[in-house]
Amino acid sequence: MEKRTIKDYKKISVKPENIVEMVDFDILFGRSAPVEIEVGSGKGTFLLEEAKAFSEKNFFGIEWANKYYKLAVDRMGRWGMPNVRLMRTDAASFIAERIADASISVFHLYFPDPWPKKRHNKRRFFCDKNLTQLLRILTPDGIINIATDHADYFEQMTEVAERAVKQGLVKEIDFIRPAGASDGELVGTNYERKYMKEGRKTYTLALQKL
Ligand SMILES: C[S@@+](CC[C@H](N)C(=O)[O-])C[C@H]1O[C@@H](n2cnc3c(N)ncnc32)[C@H](O)[C@@H]1O
Numbered sequence: 001m002e003k004r005t006i007k008d009y010k011k012i013s014v015k016p017e018n019i020v021e022m023v024d025f026d027i028l029f030g031r032s033a034p035v036e037i038e039v040g041s042g043k044g045t046f047l048l049e050e051a052k053a054f055s056e057k058n059f060f061g062i063e064w065a066n067k068y069y070k071l072a073v074d075r076m077g078r079w080g081m082p083n084v085r086l087m088r089t090d091a092a093s094f095i096a097e098r099i100a101d102a103s104i105s106v107f108h109l110y111f112p113d114p115w116p117k118k119r120h121n122k123r124r125f126f127c128d129k130n131l132t133q134l135l136r137i138l139t140p141d142g143i144i145n146i147a148t149d150h151a152d153y154f155e156q157m158t159e160v161a162e163r164a165v166k167q168g169l170v171k172e173i174d175f176i177r178p179a180g181a182s183d184g185e186l187v188g189t190n191y192e193r194k195y196m197k198e199g200r201k202t203y204t205l206a207l208q209k210l
Contacts, residue, residue, distance in 0.1 A: 006070050009077030013069075016089040022100040028085055029058045034105040034139075037062065039091040039125060040112050044072030044084075046189050049180025051076075051084045057105075059084045062091040092130055099137045106143045107134050108178075111191035114150035126157050135169055135209055144207045145176050147187045149195045154203040161207055168210060175204035 014028060026032045034057050041047050041061030051059045061084065063069040069088040076084045087094070115123045126146065134144055148154050164170045181188035186202045195202070 006074045007077055009073055012076045012086055013073045014085050014087045016087055019098050023098050033058045035060060036106040037104050038108040041072055042068045043190055044075050046178055047084055050178055051081050053179030061086045064090060096133050101136055102139045104137045105139050109146045110187050110189045111148055114153045128160055131160055131164055138209045142209045146205045148203050149200045157205055170207040170209055173206045173208045175206040
């Protein structure tokens with residue numbers, strides 16, 4: 001079978017080296033609209049369906065793995081998605097250094113790498129330090145929507161969330177099922193589909209900034 005060429009679509013792929021100060025999302029998307037971020041966007045399944053369903057919103061995906069990032073750029077380009085931008089970088093440092101206060105309406109984190117070995121737990125994205133950053137970039141009432149298949153990571157997520165609840169920073173709300181979730185799915189991403197076939201449970205958590 002002939003291999004399809006993966007194309008870079010310059011309007012969609014945003015190079016981190018071109019962002020020297022805080023990201024100006026109005027310039028990046030060519031319009032002013034609420035911005036949602038997904039960290040670990042993989043092949044872009046969630047972003048594609050969500051961006052199709054909510055054309056009035058802007059979606060920014062951050063993905064570390066070059067292979068998936070390129071596939072997602074190609075996919076969004078072929079669909080001609082005007083409201084999606086993607087970047088290949090480490091989300092934690094990019095968010096901390098380049099995203100302005102109160103500029104993001106929803107933050108999505110689906111099936112983040114679980115780093116199962118005890119000594120690697122500190123690499124997990126959802127931790128106190130990153131939550132502080134997420135709350136900084138969220139607009140008032142902004143939402144964090146999370147799913148994982150990993151019970152131990154979910155326990156850590158719950159502990160991080162509980163500390164923030166106790167500090168009066170967030171409240172827990174119902175998880176919002178993304179537009180691309182089919183019957184029986186909670187999220188509708190590639191990893192959820194893969195894990196469902198393996199009979200693994202999906203845990204969800206949603207928080208609203210206070
Ligand atoms: C298990 S996959 C899940 C992909 C997708 N969200 C899904 O549910 O199908 C986790 C993804 O997060 C990406 N990732 C992990 N750490 C990251 C980081 N610090 N910044 C950006 N992406 C990251 C990985 O490269 C990987 O593609």
